[in-house]
Amino acid sequence: MKRLLIAAGGGGDPITASLVHTALHGPDAPALVLTYAWERLVVDPVPGPRRVTDFTGTVRVGPELALVTPTTAPIAPAGSLLPRLSGELGPQLGLLDPYDGVAGLARQIAAAARWCGTDRIELVDVGGDIVARGDEPTLRSPLGDALAVAACAATGIPTTVYVAGPGLDNEVPLPDLLPRLGAPAFALDAGRTRRVSGIFDWHPSEAGALLVAAARGIRGVCGTRDAPRPVLLDESARNVHRLSLRQVLALSPLARRLAGCTGLDEAEAVSRAVCGFSEIERERRRAAHAPTPSAPRTPRDAHAVLARYTAWERAMLDDGLAYVTTRRIVEDLALTAAEAHALLATLRATEQARRVPPLWRLATEPARAA
Structure with a gap:
C-alpha cells in the first residue's frame, strides 16, 4: 500500500x-x-x-x-x-x-x-x-x-x-x-x-x-x-x-x-463569481504584457554585482527585514544565472554566516568579494 x-x-x-x-x-x-x-x-x-x-x-x-x-x-x-x-x-x-x-x-x-x-x-x-x-x-x-x-x-x-x-x-x-x-x-x-x-x-x-x-x-x-x-x-x-x-x-x-x-x-467563471477574479486570467494578462526578451546583456563583474547587492541589502534592513529568500535577491537585482551563482557564492563565504538555509540573513557589515 x-x-x-x-x-x-x-x-x-x-x-x-x-x-x-x-x-x-x-x-x-x-x-x-x-x-x-x-x-x-x-x-x-x-x-x-x-x-x-x-x-x-x-x-x-x-x-x-x-x-x-x-x-x-x-x-x-x-x-x-x-x-x-x-x-x-x-x-x-x-x-x-x-x-x-x-x-x-x-x-x-x-x-x-x-x-x-x-x-x-x-x-x-x-x-x-x-x-x-x-x-x-x-x-x-x-x-x-x-x-x-x-x-x-x-x-x-x-x-x-x-x-x-x-x-x-x-x-x-x-x-x-x-x-x-x-x-x-x-x-x-x-x-x-x-x-x-x-x-x-x-x-x-x-x-x-x-x-x-x-x-x-x-x-x-x-x-x-x-x-x-x-x-x-x-x-x-x-x-x-x-x-x-x-x-x-x-x-x-x-x-x-x-x-x-x-x-x-x-x-x-465560478472563481470570478465568488472571488471577483480568475488567477488564470491574471496570468494571461501578465504574460501578454511581459517584456520582449532582449539580446543578452554584458554580464556585470562580481564587484559591480556585490556593490549593487550591498546597497539593496541596506535598503532591506531599513525596511525592517532580517531575512530574504533566494528568489527575492535574484529577482530584485535582476541577476543572470551566472551573476546569481557568483554573488551567492560570495555571500556563503562571508564571515557573518549570511546563508541560513534555505534563507539569507541580512547583515549590517557589507560583504567583500573574494
Missing part, C-alpha cells in the same frame, strides 16, 4: 506534502503525491496549468494516472520543475490535470487511490488559502486548492486536510486565518526537513522555503518576492493544522460552488 497525498495548489505544495508525509508516516513509507503542473510564470511562461499531453516521458500506470519521473520533460514553450523535483523527494509524483474540471480530477484521484491500494486521502496546503472565503483583498491563488477540495469530496474517499505554515503564503491575513484552523495538530522540526535541504537553491517556492526555515528554528521578519508584505517567522509558522474535508468545505464558498464543474473554463 502507498499513502496518497494531494498537493493542493501545485507550485511548492509537493514539497510541503512530502514534509507532512514524513512527519506523519516516516521518511521511508511509500507514497504518491498528486500535484498540478501549475508553476506560475516564474517557471512556466505559459499561463495556467499544464496537461499530461504537455510533457514527454510520463509513465502511464492507468488511463487516468500519469507519473512524473526525472526523465519526464515539458514540451516547449512550457516549463516545469516537477521532473527535477521527482528525483529529490521521497514520494512519487503524479500529475493532476484540471481541464475536465472537478469531474475529471475526481476520476484521476480515484484511479490513484486504486493504484496505491488505499482508502484514504491526505490533502496538503502550505499557507492556508485552502480555507479562504474568497473576499480577502490579498488572496491571489485559490482556484487550484478549491478544485482539489471539491474533487476529493466528489470521490467520496475519506479525506483529511493538512494546512502547514499558517499565513506563510501571505494570502489570508493571519488574524482571520487562525480561528478557521483551530489548534495545531503538530509542528515540523529540523529533522523532518533534511531531505529537502538543497531544493530551495533552485526551486522558487517561497512559502515552502519559509516553512522549512521555521521548522529549522529561524525567527524574524523575512522579505519575499511574491507577496504583498513581509512574513514574520515565529513559533507558529512551523505548525501543521488538521481539518476534516467537511470543515474545509464549510469554510470555502469557492470549493462548494465548484461541485459538479466539468471544465476549467467553467471553474474560472
